[in-house]
Amino acid sequence: MDSGFRHRPTPNAGRATGTPQPGTVVPGRDADPAVPHNFPLSRSEARSFDGGRLQGAHGANWPILVDQQAAVYLITLGPGGIREPHWHPSAWEVNYVISGTVRWTFVGPDQTQAAFEAGTGDVVFAPQGHFHYFENASDTEDLRVLVVFNSSAPEPGDDIGIVHSLSAMPRHVLASVFGTGPEAFDAIPKRLGRVVISRRTGPAEEDAAPSGGR
Numbered sequence: 057m058d059s060g061f062r063h064r065p066t067p068n069a070g071r072a073t074g075t076p077q078p079g080t081v082v083p084g085r086d087a088d089p090a091v092p093h094n095f096p097l098s099r100s101e102a103r104s105f106d107g108g109r110l111q112g113a114h115g116a117n118w119p120i121l122v123d124q125q126a127a128v129y130l131i132t133l134g135p136g137g138i139r140e141p142h143w144h145p146s147a148w149e150v151n152y153v154i155s156g157t158v159r160w161t162f163v164g165p166d167q168t169q170a171a172f173e174a175g176t177g178d179v180v181f182a183p184q185g186h187f188h189y190f191e192n193a194s195d196t197e198d199l200r201v202l203v204v205f206n207s208s209a210p211e212p213g214d215d216i217g218i219v220h221s222l223s224a225m226p227r228h229v230l231a232s233v234f235g236t237g238p239e240a241f242d243a244i245p246k247r248l249g250r251v252v253i254s255r256r257t258g259p260a261e262e263d264a265a266p267s268g269g270r
Contacts, residue, residue, distance in 0.1 A: 079253075082101065085099045087113075098130060107133055107137035108192075111131075111132075132200050133198065135196055143186060144185070148206055152204075154176070154200040158192065160174060160188065161190070163187040227242070
């Protein structure tokens with residue numbers, strides 16, 4: 057049984073597209089051409105957001121990954137940090153929890169859902185095409201997650217985020233599929249673009265408590 061979309065390599069996926077990425081750029085070390093197999097990930101350029109930062113090794117900044125269908129990211133979320141809900145139409149991802157406690161939510165084909173917590177040393181797999189997000193479950197400690205993709209494209213250039221998706225839909229369409237009036241969506245800002253990483257603005261909802269998993 058097919059549990060998601062088939063992987064379809066994107067032409068020139070490892071090359072920069074020129075599309076500006078969100079986040080404040082924090083300069084860091086680049087790959088050393090004299091040592092092509094090594095990349096200083098933890099000391100590399102970071103994109104900083106209110107809720108955390110994103111550092112990546114991909115085809116656009118590490119030449120050895122061009123056309124290899126591989127990329128590695130280090131995501132650090134501060135207390136209350138949230139990775140924007142999204143999905144990857146052309147890649148799966150393996151997530152290794154370096155430190156901290158992470159709360160995951162997945163939505164897959166056939167209305168499957170999963171919500172759970174993972175901790176230091178755990179590995180979480182996100183199948184290609186599955187809608188997902190994660191957040192730092194701690195109010196006091198940072199969360200660090202290493203993410204490996206089977207795509208060389210820069211993140212988040214190869215994913216589809218919930219903010220851009222909802223912004224593209226008229227209120228009457230959202231009202232129709234949710235079975236409510238258009239006014240229910242008036243409070244949703246009409247915002248085009250990416251969030252990537254944000255920070256929780258209030259306490260976690262009680263009905264979103266993790267189930268299963270650890």
